[in-house]
Amino acid sequence: MSVAAQAPEAPPEAPPHGPVAIPEFEVVPRKGLIIVGIAAVAVIAGIASNKLWPLEFLHVAGGAAWTIIDLFLGLILGPIMGSMSIPARIEFTTKLMPKMVLIMPTVVTMTLAAGWQLGIKTGNVFSYAPNHAWVVASFIVVGVMAVIALGLLEPANIAVLVELKKRRPNPQVIERLMKRFMYSAGILGAMQIATLVIMTKLASG
Amino acid sequence: MSERKLPPVTQVGMASLALIVAGGIYLSAHLPQHVALGPAIALLAASALLMAGNLASLARVQGFAWDRFFAVGRWSLLAYVVTAGMIEFVFVHNHLSGGALVVLTLSLVVFAVHVPMLIAFTVARNYEPADAVSADGAAADGSAA
Numbered sequence: 001m002s003v004a005a006q007a008p009e010a011p012p013e014a015p016p017h018g019p020v021a022i023p024e025f026e027v028v029p030r031k032g033l034i035i036v037g038i039a040a041v042a043v044i045a046g047i048a049s050n051k052l053w054p055l056e057f058l059h060v061a062g063g064a065a066w067t068i069i070d071l072f073l074g075l076i077l078g079p080i081m082g083s084m085s086i087p088a089r090i091e092f093t094t095k096l097m098p099k100m101v102l103i104m105p106t107v108v109t110m111t112l113a114a115g116w117q118l119g120i121k122t123g124n125v126f127s128y129a130p131n132h133a134w135v136v137a138s139f140i141v142v143g144v145m146a147v148i149a150l151g152l153l154e155p156a157n158i159a160v161l162v163e164l165k166k167r168r169p170n171p172q173v174i175e176r177l178m179k180r181f182m183y184s185a186g187i188l189g190a191m192q193i194a195t196l197v198i199m200t201k202l203a204s205g
Numbered sequence: 206m207s208e209r210k211l212p213p214v215t216q217v218g219m220a221s222l223a224l225i226v227a228g229g230i231y232l233s234a235h236l237p238q239h240v241a242l243g244p245a246i247a248l249l250a251a252s253a254l255l256m257a258g259n260l261a262s263l264a265r266v267q268g269f270a271w272d273r274f275f276a277v278g279r280w281s282l283l284a285y286v287v288t289a290g291m292i293e294f295v296f297v298h299n300h301l302s303g304g305a306l307v308v309l310t311l312s313l314v315v316f317a318v319h320v321p322m323l324i325a326f327t328v329a330r331n332y333e334p335a336d337a338v339s340a341d342g343a344a345a346d347g348s349a350a
Contacts, residue, residue, distance in 0.1 A: 028280070040291065047295055109288055113295055120299055126237050136234045143226035150320045151219035155327035158277065162328045173331045 021087070022169065025094040027161040032102040039106050047117045055118040062110035063199070067192045069103065074189030078182035086171070090164065093178065097161050104157075108149070112142065124202065131202050138198045145191050153184040211330055212262035217255050218323045224252035225312040232305055242304045249312055256319050263326065270332035278325030282317070289317040 046054035077096075081089055119125035124135055160177040163169050228248035232240060263269070296309055 040287070043291065044294065047298060050298075105284065105288065109291060113291055116295055117299075125233060127235055132234075136230070139230045139233060143223075143230055147219055147222045147226060150316075151215060151222055151323055154320070155215070155324040158281070158324050159327040159331060162273075162277065163331055170331070177327075177331075 022164055023091055023094050025098055025161070025164075027098060027158065027165065028101055029098050032099065036102050036106050039110055043110050043113050046114055050117065050121060052118075052121065055114050055121060058110050058114035059118050062107045062114060063195075065103075065107045066111050067195060069107070070185060070192045071189045073100075074182070074186035078186055081178070081182065089178075090174075093160065093174075094164060097157055097181075100157055101161070104149070104154070108146075131205070134198050134201050138195065138202070141191055141194050141198065145188055145195075148184055148187055152180060153188070156181040156184065211266060212259070214259055214263055214326045215323060217259045217262075218319050218326075221252045221255035221259065221315065221319055224248045224255070225315050228252070228312055229309065232309065240305070242308060245305075245308045249308055249315070252312070252315050256315055256322075259319070259322070263322075270329040273332045274325045274329035277328045278321050281321035281324045285317045285320050289313040 042054075043058055046058045081092060084092065116125065119135065123129055124131065126132070129135065156177045160174055160181065163173050163177065225248065228245040231248070232245050293310060293313055296306060301309070
């Protein structure tokens with residue numbers, strides 16, 4: 001076999017079994033903490049002011065972000081990532097997951113804290129409200145989602161990034177943690193559909 | 206990497222979180238009526254017991270990567286204490302008081318301790334002694350930032 005014929009199969013600059021390059025990344029992007037701080041201050045100010053518009057804005061904006069991210073991640077990005085090559089998946093993971101470490105807790109806290117205050121202000125959370133059963137249903141859905149997110153998704157998110165920071169990351173550990181993350185995100189995405197049903201019902205009266 | 210035998214920390218942690226969530230839902234579903242605190246206290250006590258059991262069972266594990274556990278745990282603890290503080294602010298701002306405030310505050314303590322513990326455990330369980338020290342003698346880079 002000629003050298004020219006071998007070249008396309010094994011280019012010298014890309015050995016087929018070489019170590020996968022892991023891009024530099026921060027587990028917690030420090031610059032993003034500024035935006036998180038701004039969001040936290042906005043939530044506290046919104047609750048302290050107890051005015052309808054800021055509470056509605058924080059609850060709807062946070063809730064929309066939370067729902068869309070869960071649905072998109074669980075149902076669209078998850079399957080796409082599963083079909084990517086290992087190097088592409090690692091590069092994508094190192095770019096996506098640090099952002100998720102900051103975005104998800106922020107939008108969840110923003111949505112729930114502002115939503116509770118909004119419910120107090122409008123009276124929706126009180127047991128005499130006409131749609132109280134729907135509100136309690138939303139508590140249950142959010143409660144289940146919180147347990148999955150806090151117990152499975154968030155720890156897997158952090159652990160996969162810390163594993164990728166090791167000098168010799170273990171591909172099996174990364175695979176297992178990413179599966180856990182994506183399955184959790186898929187379940188949360190499906191549960192977000194229940195949230196959408198409840199919230200649109202509550203908004204419609 | 207060989208799989209070590211570890212206690213079911215994640216499963217127990219999720220059960221503990223589910224109990225305090227159930228207690229929170231029970232209390233919030235009855236607002237603004239007076240509600241019997243007994244069920245919420247029972248759920249909180251069961252949750253706290255599970256957390257204590259979880260900590261005790263993990264403390265008995267031989268060769269666990271405690272340095273990694275505490276390195277990740279302390280930053281997670283900071284983040285979840287801030288989150289719990291914001292939730293507590295909402296309770297106080299809405300003039301919640303008495304037994305309900307005590308139960309919900311203690312529930313937040315369980316939440317703020319148990320979630321960082323789960324995060325730290327998930328990270329540390331994947332550490333082997335070889336990961337702790339790299340070839341040049343420095344800690345292998347698993348730092349949380």
